[in-house]
Amino acid sequence: MKKFLVAIVFGISIYNSASIAQDATALRIIAIGKSDPQVMQHLDVLSNRFGGRTTGSDAYTHAAAWVTNQLNHWGKPVGMTAELEIAGQMSLGFNRGPWFGRILDASPVTLNFATPSYSSGTKGVQAGTEMMVPVTQTELELRIKEFKGAWVLIPGESAGGRDGELIYKTKTMTQKLIEAGALGTIQSAEEPLHISTSAPTHWENLPTLPDIKLAATQYQAIQKRLQQGEKVVLEFDIRNWFYPGPVNYHNVVATLPGADLADQIIVLGAHLNSFDGGTGAADNGAGFATVMEAMRLLAQAGVKPRRSIVMLGFAGEELGLKGAEAYTASHSKDLPKILMMLNRDSAPGAITGITIPNM
Ligand SMILES: [Zn+2]
Known part of the structure; x- marks a missing residue:
């Protein structure tokens, strides 16, 4: 954070004769940053309240509206304004509520699992016997009736959509299990769980069979019990749902206008969206919260750059990079005016340096 602040101060003062250490404005920014830092509050709201801000979700839409509102509120005294600029469109919307699962043993065991974005939720709390899926298609056909009301353990370690990672297309096995009345499928997943996406293309083609990725150790333990002939009953409650699109998504663009050199621009950037298997705190809540805090500090310090x-x-x-593409397309006339861009992304933890890409 400190180095980042210094970088911003450097951005403002780069051609000024006064040294950074003696610049009253810089000292004011640093003082507010030290006495009243709010970056963790921003991160708390972004990751714990809105949560995983996948593009095309209410969590993203609401987070972008909140950020815009905050920046306008802070910016008023210094003429800083923020607005939403359209960056693209999703064919439909996807939201998540909480998810929970357990093994219904005498002492129930909580399951560590996740579902990919754009996969089906359960019909409320659904308990069912665990079954292994047959290896061959013929065996599946012969035993199909047994899968009614069952959670089905299927092979293959996976983090992405069971029926396609980018375009959802129901596989034959999925279709058979849906027709049989199975509750959902369970695949083994590497820990820590890193869940990606499956994407339905139309409202008419929504996934209906839950696609669960269970921590490998728990998957293996259940598999072993089934192989020993034990009956295992699982219960899941997964609140994933869709809503009809198109869903527009927006960049947040805030401007603190310059004085005599207003036509020269310093850009601070970070992506606000995230994956939604987690809360989006590391990638890129931590990055965005620092950029947002930088703008707040500039406004609070009454900076007139x-x-x-x-x-x-x-x-x-x-x-x-859809948002960046949209910005460069709609602001092509501004691009030559940009002197420098600082971008925050990728990893949580302390800022230890600044990478300057070879362009
Ligand atoms: Zn990122």
């Missing part, structure tokens, strides 16, 4: 300072909270980064 010579150059314009623009903050970009990008949408759709995990979809392939």
Whole structure:
């Protein structure tokens, strides 16, 4: 954080004759940053209240609205304004509530699992016997009736969608299990769980069979019990749901206008969206919260920079830099004015340096 602050101060004062250490504005920013830091509050709201901010979810839409509101509130005294700029569109919306699962033994065991984005939830709390899926298609056909009301252990370690990671297409086995009335499938997943996406293409083609990725140790333990002929009963409650699109998603763009050199721009950027298997705290809540805090500090310190300072909270980064693409397309006339961009992404922890890419 300290180095980052220094970098921002450097951005403001880069051509000033006064040294950073003696610059009253810089000292004011540093003093507020030390006496009243709020970066952890921003991160708390982003990750614990809104949670996983996958693009095209209410969590992302609401987080972007909240950030815009906060920046406008802080920015009023210094003329800093923030707005939402359209960055793209998803064909439909996906939201998550809580998820919970357990083995219904005499002493129930809580299960460590997740489901990919854009996969089906359960119909409330659903308990059922655990079954191993047959190895061959013929055996599956012969035993199909046995899978009614069962959770089905299927092979293959996986983090992504059972029926396609980018485009959802119901596989034959999935279709058979749906017809049989199975409750859902369970695959083994590496720990810590790193869950990615499966994406339905149409509202008419929504997944309906839950796609559970269970921690490998628990998967193996259940598998062993089934192989020994034991009956294992599992219970899941997964609140995933869809809503009809198209769903627009937006970048947050905040501008602190410059004075005599307003046509020169310093950019602070970070993607605001995240994956939604977790709360999006590390990638990129931690990155975005520092950028947001930098803008708050500039406003609180009453900074009137010579150059314009623009903050970009990008949408759709995990979809392939969609927010950045949209910004560069709609602001092509501003691009030559940008002197420097500082971007925060990738990992949590202390800022230990600044990487300057070879362009
Ligand atoms: Zn990232």
